Amino acid sequence: MRSVTSLRLCGLALLAAACITLSGTVTTLGGEVRASSSLEERKLPMKFSWVGCQPNCRGWVSAVGIITADSPKEFDEFARGRQLGGATVVLDSSGGSVNDAIALGRRFRSLGALTTVGTSVVNKTPQGERGSVVPEAYCESMCVFLLLSGKTRYVPQAAHVRVHQIWMGDRADDAKAASYTAQDLMIVERDIGRLAKYTFEMGGAGDLLSLALSVPPWEELHEMSPAELRLTSLVTTDAVADVLPQQDTTAIPVAEAKPKDRDRFVSSVTEGEAAPHATKATKTAEIVVPTGGSATPSSAQPAQ
Template sequence: MLLIGAALCIALVAMLSGSAHAGVAVEGRNLPMKFSWVACQPNCRGWISAVGIVTAESPRDFDEFARGRQLGGVTIVLDSSGGSVNDSIALGRRWRNLGVLTTVGASVQTNTVQGDPLNMAPVAYCESMCVFLLLSGKTRYVPETAHVRVHQIWMGDRANHARAATYSADDLTIVERDIGRLAKYTFDMGGAGDLLSLSLNVPPWEDLHELSRDELRLTNLVNTDVLDQPGNAALVELKHKPAQGRLVGSAVATETYPEPVKSIESAEVAARVGGVRAAPGQQ
């Protein structure tokens, strides 16, 4: 009965107000990552909503959010276009230490009455470095209607014009170093080398590669088919047409928190937060 109550608490989220909701969701995914606690009733523990791009401030923002909260084993719901490589690694290691459950979704309010509890819609996007945050969960679940997309890491200030840009030996050293760190993190989190292979085969001038259900299992990004742990949120699969005008993210190769060294984020990265670019043919 507890599981049924939790499932009913999160269910019936389809038929949202299409374009308005989609516009808000896209905007949120491309702003600096925001953490918020989502309560649900009556027999549901709630979850953390993590929406937006990982920046140099994100690990510290999460530490501040977590202060005074008992977050061991909590569910973290991701809706993100990616962000900084090393800051995502730092954040992911914090989450693994908490033994969290990770999934992809959007926290939405289906009623107009202020104060009504939010529900979890499994129609959301996890792109670029968000995929490696998803990997940090001890338990990892991806709904059928969620979209998980990968590509190469790149210098954030040159992601939009990667072919035309010039690169120094130092730039290449930074990218190769970050690939090595990402590889170690992937294996530490229990991911497969296939995840790195699929990601590193997609340059920034091509569309992101959306992982199929088979690839989600091959890469070990998914290690459960049912999100039904007692006391946590339970997702009900809802068929929903993906929003148009979707933005996709470009990961940023940076040297930032937790290493006590100077950040190398570029002016464009600072201005655009993660080097987010529009997919070809989209605005």
């Protein structure tokens, strides 16, 4: 039996295909809209970009993709030279590494960031490019704990916030049949403890951990209801104006997105394995996600 030194958070991702195509464009009554992310980008390691909404408002940070071991460092590089204090982070992610999500969430909180769920788009208008947010987006698995890092947190009605258990990702596709060592159990329990500490630091409720840890990897992710979002303290406001800058939406309609087929994805990266970007079709489609480096027992890298 091989030695496992990293824990993977089994993430079952939903991709909002919507009217955003792989080329990243949609059309609205207000003219052409260019999406800042595509479906393919959502399956790749998390990327950060600044979306402006000039001339009448401040922009926001778009965070799209899977949280990997490189994500905290890449955010630090992105933030260097930018005034991000109190900025809004718009999330569209199927989760990723537990410990790296915790590190990234603490960076967000240190900036006094606000958080929400959505897909950022750029509207091409006669006055120039303006950013807007499509509310039809997904925040799953460890993304939910990034959402929790915001000092103010808003979830639009069209967004999907979904949770499930931490698990060994290399065995998540057949979790019941897999074998586990005492070391595996130690890693799981250790990281649950780290996640619990972080949750309370961010002002989250124990109900969030209880709900997430009750959903095993062989079941569908649990989509949280508006009441559960409130109960777990994931939502702190019902007003989008509390997290997103105001702009003239009468002249530039926000793109409407409609979900297509819902695909399930599980991370299957194990220590030392190469991680190509391509996906392969299986009973539950499998996505192999780059982690940016191998883990050690003292720094587990749970991934979705």
